[in-house]
Amino acid sequence: TQLLEQSPQFLSIQEGENLTVYCNSSSVFSSLQWYRQEPGEGPVLLVTVVTGGEVKKLKRLTFQFGDARKDSSLHITAAQPGDTGLYLCAGRNNFNKFYFGSGTKLNVKP
């Protein structure tokens, strides 16, 4: 079983639509990171959230860390084909160990 559950697993939407990806756990993390991975590449860090309740915005992407530091969400506004990829959340525990979610495969159709 995964320590971090991501949903949905797959998402296929039209360009211009909004979407939200969820990352949930019963464990508390000292920080949570979101990555995007494209085929044939390693994951690339998008954001790190540290404080419970923290909200960070990166252009059309909004990241939120739950108050209890157990869950997080990624919201994309007006998705574009360039947003297509595998989105991964990763929680870091107090022993500096990372646990990755199973990933959300996003396909944005033009």
Added chain:
Amino acid sequence: KAGVTQTPRYLIKTRGQQVTLSCSPISGHRSVSWYQQTPGQGLQFLFEYFSETQRNKGNFPGRFSGRQFSNSRSEMNVSTLELGDSALYLCASSLALAGWITDTQYFGPGTRLTVL
């Protein structure tokens, strides 16, 4: 600054063989972590090396081992390969400064291992 490099990029082996994968971290980075990525299990942590010492370990059998050299380069070894070891093996490096909560991991492109 050059990114994390991994060699080889692709590898085909047969069951029972052993394999060694190499990772060169970003210059100045002291921590190197290894991950296994499969469609079924996702990204799973193998181990982390810092200053030539294994600092963290995931839940993988002893067939999986690694080491780090004084220049921070790292190698990962898998002995007695099984079909289930087919995966993308990713290496990530980080500065590992004090205050590691926001320490950023930079991933390499991975080595695609196929076991026949």
